[in-house]
Amino acid sequence: MEKSIDVKTISMEEIIKIFKEDEGLDLTYEEAEQISIFLSLLLKITVKCFLENNFYK
Secondary structure: OOOOOOOOOOOHHHHHHHHHHHHOOOOOHHHHHHHHHHHHHHHHHHHHHHHHHHHOO
């Protein structure tokens, strides 16, 4: 059974704010967008692997 995974992305402003407050780094909008894309892909891969390893044995 194939399931569609939809991930809600965090706003670029939120990513920029988090990095500024926690790390003291000033990110550009493009850098924040790349981080958001990477985290979304990582989450999708993690969920897919989890589902395959636990429910499709």
